Amino acid sequence: MKTIHSTEPILDFCNGLKNGEYMVNRDYQRSDKVWPPNAKSFLIETIVLDYPVPKLSLHQNLDVKSRKTVKQIVDGQQRSMAIQEFYQNKLRLSRTLATERLRNKTFEELDEEDQATFLNYGLNFDIFVGATVDEVREVFRRMNSFTIPLNPEETRHATFQGPFKWFINSLSKQYDTAFSEVGVFTPKQLTRMADAKLLTEISHAIEHGITTTSASSLSAMYKAHDNDFPQEEVMRQAIESAFDLALFESDIAGTPLAKPLNFYALALAYVHVGGHLRIPGEFDTPDAPSFEPGDRLFNLSLLADALEADSPNDASREFAAFALAAKDRTNVAAQRKVRFEFFLEAISV
Structure with a gap:
């Protein structure tokens, strides 16, 4: 031959x-x-x-x-x-x-x-x-x-060709530079589609609430919308509005808040208060008296400081639960919900 x-x-x-x-x-x-x-x-x-x-x-x-x-x-x-x-x-x-x-x-x-x-x-x-x-x-x-074996994100994008896959693809292209500059992902992580995974998890939470996600549950999201995706326009508006605030107006660059697990919760908090869509579920209001009404950037800085402590126990008592939720079992619904509730309180007061 x-x-x-x-x-x-x-x-x-x-x-x-x-x-x-x-x-x-x-x-x-x-x-x-x-x-x-x-x-x-x-x-x-x-x-x-x-x-x-x-x-x-x-x-x-x-x-x-x-x-x-x-x-x-x-x-x-x-x-x-x-x-x-x-x-x-x-x-x-x-x-x-x-x-x-x-x-x-x-x-x-x-x-x-x-x-x-x-x-x-x-x-x-x-x-x-x-x-x-x-x-x-x-x-x-x-x-x-x-x-090189495909990771789950690459497999999904090779398997599905419907509107949800292209929705995630377009958002990835729209925000990959910002993700890199703010520090949410490294260039290497972006080449292996870590941004697509985060965007899918955020979309999944908007549709199903804050849950413990897995490769199979995220793939199910692609499969469910492989023929049609009626929520595409309103979900795009909600995510774009939230990301514009979380990435460009929240001063999180170089802080622990830029880590994917925290950005996930922060972005969902902005979605929840943005007026386009609300995250399904019931949420508690954490006791955080140090938050200043109307001063979102200051409140987010308090949460960043809590995560920069040597251990969750070193964080102030009012933010200890938040620090602990950002340390262990970061993909579990309970920890995700705690982080979301603190972010929601920080940007809403």
Whole structure:
């Protein structure tokens, strides 16, 4: 078997699909699930913005009777079909794309510059020449053996393609710079989608209340909204309003309040008082006489000081429960609820 690496403009690739030079071999299709419009739109946006996309793999065969070489698409079939649909003006891009000029556009409705970028974009291929079917399968077995295992967040985003996945994806893109600058996540954590997990947990709490979450419960959120997500707009408004306050106006950068477990509770407190949605459940009011009415930043600084004590026992008595809830069993509903109640009191008094 010989492997050839090549690059071809989308224009030539689409013409090749039309002329039968490239063919889809369904035997290699890993999933029968067709990409929804949001997934296709994200791919086209990636191409028009000239970001790299994964290479496609082709199995080249010689048809002796027709004396033609046919390349079967063995990896990248969904990408190929999305590209072809857009090229043929059969795909209208999503209204929710991050790039405003591309929203709700077909190919012929793009600016000429964007059309040219799309058509000239170089797709990268691995072409397997003279290979048997078993050898092609062996290629992917070996490739997968060198791949870093996906974490639960990456698995969810590879599995689901519905509106909730793209809702989380757009919020991640919107706030990843702020998350890094404030100190909620490191760049490495962002590359492994820690922000997607936090956003999913916050969305889960908005819908179901503050609970102990797990990989299965978060995946269930994606599954429940894989076909429709009627709450998307109001939840987006609630999260954006809360994050604008929590990230940009609460002065938490470099403090323990920026840690994901505390940001989770602080963001939910802002959601609760923001007027768009309220967190389901009943909550207690902690006894915190040191809080100053109307001085949110001062009150948050008191909570930050309590977390900077050497141990929860060193925190002042009124904030000891808060400090303890931020130390142990941080994913458990009871501790999350305590942190939420203190944050809610701090920003509400």
